[in-house]
Amino acid sequence: MARRKKIYEGKAKILYEGPEPGTIVQYFKDDATAFNAQKKEVIDGKGVLNNRLSEFFMTGLAQIGVPTHFIKRLNMREQLVRQVEIVPLEVIVRNYAAGTMSQRLGIEEGTQLPRPIVEYCYKDDALGDPLVTEEHIAAFGWASQQDMDDILSLALRVNDFLSGVMMAVGIRLVDFKIEVGRVYDGDFMRLIVADEISPDSCRLWDIETGQKLDKDVFRRDLGNLTDAYTEVARRLGVMPKTS
Ligand code: C5P
Structure with missing residues (x-):
């Protein structure tokens, strides 16, 4: 499979170019940072939990008519979102x-x-x-x-x-x-x-x-x-x- 193009890597997430124009794949890392990254640690499972919880909250918001970037969860660590x-x-x-x-x-x-x-x-x-x-x-x-x-x-x-x-x-x-x-x-x-x-x-x-x-x-x-x-x-x- 072709390597996806990384658009941006932040403290807790990586953004990749999505499959369709106007979409992004948001990857949740296990890295935890605090105090503007002065404190850092890798915390097993954090990315998986945040991917799932963010999906839950964003889906609930959409159901009550609050627009969000969330499209769908792709796997344990990734979700497809709208490019904004x-x-x-x-x-x-x-x-x-x-x-x-x-x-x-x-x-x-x-x-x-x-x-x-x-x-x-x-x-x-x-x-x-x-x-x-x-x-x-x-x-x-x-x-x-x-x-x-x-x-x-x-x-x-x-x-x-x-x-x-x-x-x-x-x-x-x-x-x-x-x-x-x-x-x-x-x-x-x-x-x-x-x-x-x-x-x-x-x-x-x-x-x-x-x-x-x-x-x-x-x-x-x-x-x-x-x-x-x-x-x-x-x-x-x-x-x-x-x-
Ligand atoms: O640090 P502070 O009290 O200003 O944070 C307020 C809220 O915003 C907290 O829930 C914190 O987790 C969140 N926050 C964040 N990212 C930041 C700063 C604050 O998610 N860069």
Whole structure:
């Protein structure tokens, strides 16, 4: 078989040219990184779990009318997705204080926020993805005002969906990050959810015990990351099959 053309290799995923124009194969690696790749480890099985979990979340979003890049899962580690023009923003939604928000504002981790708070970071590894305001986004032309309205609406719909799905299995959605991309259907441009949604990009705490079931297990050396992600998959009924 001909070698596929690698388009991009990131910290946790590799993108290959897809079989049809406008498609991409997204490969999930086992690599875990934190603190802008200052901490790195290979974690057996993480890629398989994230491939399956991202499929589950993206499929659920599509069912409630939230457009995503997901087309289909190809195998244990790969999924076929639509090629998008990625908006250079990390869109973070927070329901409870944690992580950098707690550090920045001195709010104790786990404090419920008065309402979901959406933050934007400029996607730039060399700069460590700095927090930016809508002023920066507009002034530097990273997204238009219409894009920002659409991004906010997508982010809040993803939050409602994910919060509900996780709550149903006894997990609190503390916060998460999404990325969005532009797709062009003829002259018409629209924004869709891209990248991945997985315990790598969410904070998930057991509602009863507060146990962390997300990448903080790795960031903070709290135990076995695969066990945590497997628990999320088990509760959601999406344990990876062997095909
Ligand atoms: O680190 P911070 O508290 O800002 O992260 C907020 C949320 O966004 C967390 O769920 C984290 O996993 C996610 N995130 C991410 N990728 C980044 C930064 C944050 O998935 N580069």
